[in-house]
Amino acid sequence: MEGLKLNASLGVPIYRQVMDGIREMIAAGVLKPGDRLPSIRELAGGMRINPSSAVKAYNELKHAGVIVLDQGRGTFVAERPGLVAENREALLRADLEALLVRARARGFSEQQVARALKAMVAERKDGS
Amino acid sequence: MEPIRSLALEKTFSTGAVLRGLDLAVPQGSIYGLLGRNGCGKTTLLNTLMGLSLPDAGRALVLGQALGRGCPKEKAAVAYVAQGELLPSWAPVRELITLEAELRPSFTADGLHAWLDAENLSPRRRVRDMSAGQRKRLELELALAGQPRVLLMDEPFAALDPVSHADFTEQLLAYAACHQPTILLSSHVLSDLERLCDRIGVLAKGVIAYEASLDDLKERTLLVTARGAVASQAPPAEGQIASYSAAGSTTWIIEGLQSVDVKRLEREGFRVSHANLEGLGVELIRSLDPRVC
Structure with a gap:
C-alpha cells in the first residue's frame, strides 16, 4: 500500500502502526471516503507483515467505524461524516504518545515533557 | 491439538x-x-x-x-x-x-x-x-x-x-x-x-525459556535501566523476565508494568523505555543462556 510507512523495529506493535498509518492517510486526504483498501493478502504481502497484524488492524479500524467491510466486495474507507475530526484527535494522541516514548528513551520523565511543552506554548503566546 | x-x-x-x-x-x-x-x-x-x-x-x-x-x-x-x-x-x-x-x-x-x-x-x-x-x-x-x-x-x-x-x-x-x-x-x-x-x-538450556506474542512484547514489556551503580541487584518491580549489566548500568526486562509503576520508577531515577525485538532479543538471549568466554 503506497504511502503507508511502517517501521517493524519500532517498539510499537505493527498492527498499531498500520492503524495509525491508515488514519493519517485519511486525515491527510490521501485516502478518501469510499476508497478501496488492500485485501489482507495484499496488505500482508505488500507491506511484508504478519497477516494477523493486518487482520488485527482492520478489525480495530472497523470497530472504530473508520473502515467498512463489504462482504464479497472488499474493505473501504467509511463514508461517515465527522470521521475526519475523530481522526484528527486520534492522530494528535498518537503523535503525543510517540513523543512521550521518544522522550522517555532519552531519559526525560513525562512531567519534564509536560513542563517543556507548557513552557513552549507560553513562549509562543508571548512571541505572537 | x-x-x-x-x-x-x-x-x-x-x-x-x-x-x-x-x-x-x-x-x-x-x-x-x-x-x-x-x-x-x-x-x-x-x-x-x-x-x-x-x-x-x-x-x-x-x-x-x-x-x-x-x-x-x-x-x-x-x-x-x-x-x-x-x-x-x-x-x-x-x-x-x-x-x-x-x-x-x-x-x-x-x-x-x-x-x-x-x-x-x-x-x-x-x-x-x-x-x-x-x-x-x-x-x-x-x-x-x-x-x-x-x-x-x-x-x-x-x-x-x-x-x-x-x-x-x-x-x-x-x-x-x-x-x-x-x-x-x-x-x-x-x-x-x-x-x-x-x-x-x-x-x-534445552527448553523454551521465554515465549511471547510480539504485540505483547511491544505493548507490555519495558526496559528499566539504572544508571551508575545501583544499591542492590534486586529488580525494582515485579514481572522481571531477565536482567543484564553493562558499562556501569543495570537493565531489567520487565513485563506488565502499570503506568503508576512507570511513574514511580521514573521518580526514583530509573530510565524506562519500550522494547522491540531487535533491542531486546540480544539481551534476552544473553541473560537466558549465559556462556562464559
Missing part, C-alpha cells in the same frame, strides 16, 4: 543433553520464530519434529502425528526447509518440480514459474549451475508450491540477496494470509522475525 507440538522432549548426544524436557505448542495459523544461540538445539528440535531424529524421551508431533515412519498423508502436507543445501546437484529444476508434484496433491507451481521467469532461469537448468542464493530460493519455492499446512524452516534466508529475500517474504506472507499455514522458523536475524512472526520463543 496445535499443528506443531512437543511434549517433554529430550535428546542427548555424545556431547551432552541438547533438549531437556522441551514443551512447545505452535497454534494453528501462527508464524513462530525460534531464537537462540548457536548450538542451543534449534536444529535438533526441528529435525526431531520432522521425524528425522528420534527423541530419547517425550513426544514430537506435527499435525498430531510423530512423523517417523508412515504418515504419508501428513508428510504430504508438511514442508521442511533444512539448513544447508539438500537438493541433488545433478537435478534439473523441472525434474524436481515433477517429483514434488507427484508427492504433494495440492502442488501449484505458478509462483515457482514466475520466479524462474523473473530470474531468467530455464527449467532445464541444473541445481549445480545455479548460485547459492538461487539454490536456496529454489528450495523455498518448492516448499511453498506444495501448499503446506505446516512449514518448518531452519535459517531460511541467510543465503538470499536482499531483493530475493524481500520478494520471497512477500510471497510467503501472501500465502500465509490466504491459507493460514502454521509456520515454525529459526533465525538469528531479529529484524526478519520482527516482521514475519506473531510469536517468538527463546530456546535456552
Whole structure:
C-alpha cells in the first residue's frame, strides 16, 4: 500500500502502526471516503507483515467505524461524516504518545515533557 | 491439538543433553520464530519434529502425528526447509518440480514459474549451475508450491540477496494470509522475525525459556535501566523476565508494568523505555543462556 510507512523495529506493535498509518492517510486526504483498501493478502504481502497484524488492524479500524467491510466486495474507507475530526484527535494522541516514548528513551520523565511543552506554548503566546 | 507440538522432549548426544524436557505448542495459523544461540538445539528440535531424529524421551508431533515412519498423508502436507543445501546437484529444476508434484496433491507451481521467469532461469537448468542464493530460493519455492499446512524452516534466508529475500517474504506472507499455514522458523536475524512472526520463543538450556506474542512484547514489556551503580541487584518491580549489566548500568526486562509503576520508577531515577525485538532479543538471549568466554 503506497504511502503507508511502517517501521517493524519500532517498539510499537505493527498492527498499531498500520492503524495509525491508515488514519493519517485519511486525515491527510490521501485516502478518501469510499476508497478501496488492500485485501489482507495484499496488505500482508505488500507491506511484508504478519497477516494477523493486518487482520488485527482492520478489525480495530472497523470497530472504530473508520473502515467498512463489504462482504464479497472488499474493505473501504467509511463514508461517515465527522470521521475526519475523530481522526484528527486520534492522530494528535498518537503523535503525543510517540513523543512521550521518544522522550522517555532519552531519559526525560513525562512531567519534564509536560513542563517543556507548557513552557513552549507560553513562549509562543508571548512571541505572537 | 496445535499443528506443531512437543511434549517433554529430550535428546542427548555424545556431547551432552541438547533438549531437556522441551514443551512447545505452535497454534494453528501462527508464524513462530525460534531464537537462540548457536548450538542451543534449534536444529535438533526441528529435525526431531520432522521425524528425522528420534527423541530419547517425550513426544514430537506435527499435525498430531510423530512423523517417523508412515504418515504419508501428513508428510504430504508438511514442508521442511533444512539448513544447508539438500537438493541433488545433478537435478534439473523441472525434474524436481515433477517429483514434488507427484508427492504433494495440492502442488501449484505458478509462483515457482514466475520466479524462474523473473530470474531468467530455464527449467532445464541444473541445481549445480545455479548460485547459492538461487539454490536456496529454489528450495523455498518448492516448499511453498506444495501448499503446506505446516512449514518448518531452519535459517531460511541467510543465503538470499536482499531483493530475493524481500520478494520471497512477500510471497510467503501472501500465502500465509490466504491459507493460514502454521509456520515454525529459526533465525538469528531479529529484524526478519520482527516482521514475519506473531510469536517468538527463546530456546535456552534445552527448553523454551521465554515465549511471547510480539504485540505483547511491544505493548507490555519495558526496559528499566539504572544508571551508575545501583544499591542492590534486586529488580525494582515485579514481572522481571531477565536482567543484564553493562558499562556501569543495570537493565531489567520487565513485563506488565502499570503506568503508576512507570511513574514511580521514573521518580526514583530509573530510565524506562519500550522494547522491540531487535533491542531486546540480544539481551534476552544473553541473560537466558549465559556462556562464559
